[in-house]
Amino acid sequence: MSAPLVSAKGLGVTRGGHPVLRGVDIAIEAGEIVTIVGPNGSGKSTLLRLLIGAERASAGEVRRAPGLRIGYVPQRLAIDHTMPLTVARFLGLAGGGREEREHALQRVGIAGLGGRQMIDLSGGQLQRALLAHALLHRPQLLVLDEAAQGLDQPGVARFYRLIEELRTELGCGVLMVSHDLHVVMSASDRVICLNGHVCCEGTPTVVSAAPEYRALFGFGTEGALALYRHEHDHAHAEGAPGHHHHPADAEA
Amino acid sequence: MSPLDDFLLRAVLAGTGVALVAGPLGCFVVWRRMAYFGDATAHAALIGVTLALATELPVVAGVALAALAMALTVSLATGRTYAMDTMLGVAAHGALAAGLVALSLLPGVRVDLMGYLFGDILAVSRSDLLVIWAGGALILALLVWRWRGLLLATLSADLAAAAGIAAARERLVLTVALALLVAVALKVVGALLITAMLIVPAAAARAFAPTPEAMAVVAAGIGAVASAGGLAASFRLDSPAGPSIVVAAVVLLLLANGIAAVARRGGGRGAGRG
Numbered sequence: 284m285s286a287p288l289v290s291a292k293g294l295g296v297t298r299g300g301h302p303v304l305r306g307v308d309i310a311i312e313a314g315e316i317v318t319i320v321g322p323n324g325s326g327k328s329t330l331l332r333l334l335i336g337a338e339r340a341s342a343g344e345v346r347r348a349p350g351l352r353i354g355y356v357p358q359r360l361a362i363d364h365t366m367p368l369t370v371a372r373f374l375g376l377a378g379g380g381r382e383e384r385e386h387a388l389q390r391v392g393i394a395g396l397g398g399r400q401m402i403d404l405s406g407g408q409l410q411r412a413l414l415a416h417a418l419l420h421r422p423q424l425l426v427l428d429e430a431a432q433g434l435d436q437p438g439v440a441r442f443y444r445l446i447e448e449l450r451t452e453l454g455c456g457v458l459m460v461s462h463d464l465h466v467v468m469s470a471s472d473r474v475i476c477l478n479g480h481v482c483c484e485g486t487p488t489v490v491s492a493a494p495e496y497r498a499l500f501g502f503g504t505e506g507a508l509a510l511y512r513h514e515h516d517h518a519h520a521e522g523a524p525g526h527h528h529h530p531a532d533a534e535a
Numbered sequence: 536m537s538p539l540d541d542f543l544l545r546a547v548l549a550g551t552g553v554a555l556v557a558g559p560l561g562c563f564v565v566w567r568r569m570a571y572f573g574d575a576t577a578h579a580a581l582i583g584v585t586l587a588l589a590t591e592l593p594v595v596a597g598v599a600l601a602a603l604a605m606a607l608t609v610s611l612a613t614g615r616t617y618a619m620d621t622m623l624g625v626a627a628h629g630a631l632a633a634g635l636v637a638l639s640l641l642p643g644v645r646v647d648l649m650g651y652l653f654g655d656i657l658a659v660s661r662s663d664l665l666v667i668w669a670g671g672a673l674i675l676a677l678l679v680w681r682w683r684g685l686l687l688a689t690l691s692a693d694l695a696a697a698a699g700i701a702a703a704r705e706r707l708v709l710t711v712a713l714a715l716l717v718a719v720a721l722k723v724v725g726a727l728l729i730t731a732m733l734i735v736p737a738a739a740a741r742a743f744a745p746t747p748e749a750m751a752v753v754a755a756g757i758g759a760v761a762s763a764g765g766l767a768a769s770f771r772l773d774s775p776a777g778p779s780i781v782v783a784a785v786v787l788l789l790l791a792n793g794i795a796a797v798a799r800r801g802g803g804r805g806a807g808r809g
Contacts, residue, residue: 332693332696335693335696335697336696336697336699337692337693337696337697337702353697353698354697355693355694355696355697355698357691357693357694360690360691360694361691362690363566363567363568365565365566365737365738365741366566366689366690366747366750367741367744367745367746367747367749367750368690368746368747369745369746372745372746372747372748373690376683376686376687376690377698400745416694417697420697420698426697
């Protein structure tokens with residue numbers, strides 16, 4: 284197995300004397316979609332920020348593959364109203380020529396909005412512009428922090444389908460944080476359930492059956508998961524690094 | 536007789552030099568809401584003047600050092616105990632008062648206090664001009680060199696980090712640029728009005744600019760027009776030059792917003808909002 288794009292061991296963060304994260308081990312490989320789920324305040328966004336280098340850990344260390352290109356889609360972008368910024372100029376900050384920018388806009392489904400001011404975009408359009416920006420970094424690792432927030436239900440489903448397609452097209456790894464449990468469960472290769480530490484981890488099927496996951500989220504997502512389960516029957520025999528709950532454990 | 540022997544031409548050149556730099560730098564001050572930070576940095580100038588006079592350092596160097604020390608101290612200390620604006624208010628007014636006291640305690644030195652507070656653009660010498668244009672060019676070069684990183688870090692520290700840009704480093708670049716500008720602009724508009732030259736042209740430019748780059752260029756232009764207009768008014772009305780320049784800039788700001796409002800009502804989608 285190739286070296287992971289990004290990995291961390293024993294990651295911990297303390298804020299104001301309180302541990303936000305402790306003892307987190309994580310590794311993301313090229314081509315896999317890994318989703319972090321967890322209740323509010325469980326340290327999901329903090330973990331992402333550590334992995335992209337926006338924040339320093341108080342314990343443990345993060346290793347990124349040398350020269351790793353990261354495309355990051357933040358939860359939101361608070362643009363000060365005093366800053367004029369067209370979508371095209373925003374994309375230009377990520378690099379790429381005019382044609383590449385237009386292609387990226389088209390790929391995320393907002394072709395023709397290049398001349399629009401960022402602050403005039405709707406929530407969904409802004410998320411797509413952020414995704415286009417991330418794509419222009421030609422990412423080896425795509426990192427999304429609740430990127431589908433503010434989209435309606437069909438919008439959310441379309442958004443995650445797009446992410447899956449991009450993963451296939453670019454061969455990039457995808458790491459995301461999400462609240463959209465049932466959609467995420469269908470679209471991920473691996474799910475990490477976080478609550479200050481890694482509660483459980485594994486394929487969506489395994490995690491959704493794990494008692495730790497059920498303790499946090501209840502049973503509500505099971506039905507939705509069943510709709511998609513067949514899509515994943517073929518994929519995950521080899522498993523992924525980290526400690527997994529085997530179905531047998533989950534039954535116990 | 537060289538044209539630079541004309542004090543009015545030197546004044547125009549000095550004002551233009553400062554405006555061309557203050558415009559683009561001022562955009563960042565506006566985008567990042569650093570107006571108070573600018574005040575704190577600029578008000579440290581008097582301490583720098585005292586320092587320079589006491590040690591026979593060039594005034595520009597003393598001011599640059601004091602402004603930089605203040606800016607670094609403030610950016611390290613903010614958010615610890617008090618809210619940001621409280622902290623910056625303390626720093627700005629504390630530095631101003633301390634500077635005034637320190638200047639008065641210097642033995643045997645007669646200083647033109649009004650000149651340091653409000654500028655003395657009509658007394659700009661050839662060597663002052665050299666300092667203004669060389670310093671200005673340095674600041675502009677710094678901004679151009681770091682432009683993309685500065686913009687990304689201003690938009691979002693996380694986006695910048697993901698692109699391999701440390702937001703803290705970009706903030707340091709701005710801090711240094713700001714301290715340099717204070718040193719360069721002291722002679723032209725004085726410690727009390729430097730922040731005005733930063734934020735007024737930038738705010739006026741907002742209404743007409745679709746991109747950050749356009750806003751920076753328009754701000755520089757508006758600043759230059761304001762400085763020429765202010766000087767002309769000062770010459771006619773015999774009013775103090777520095778304040779006249781700032782008044783001219785404010786008039787341009789009001790005009791700009793008026794024009795933008797009319798353009799919006801005319802059915803066009805104005806770039807300006809808020």
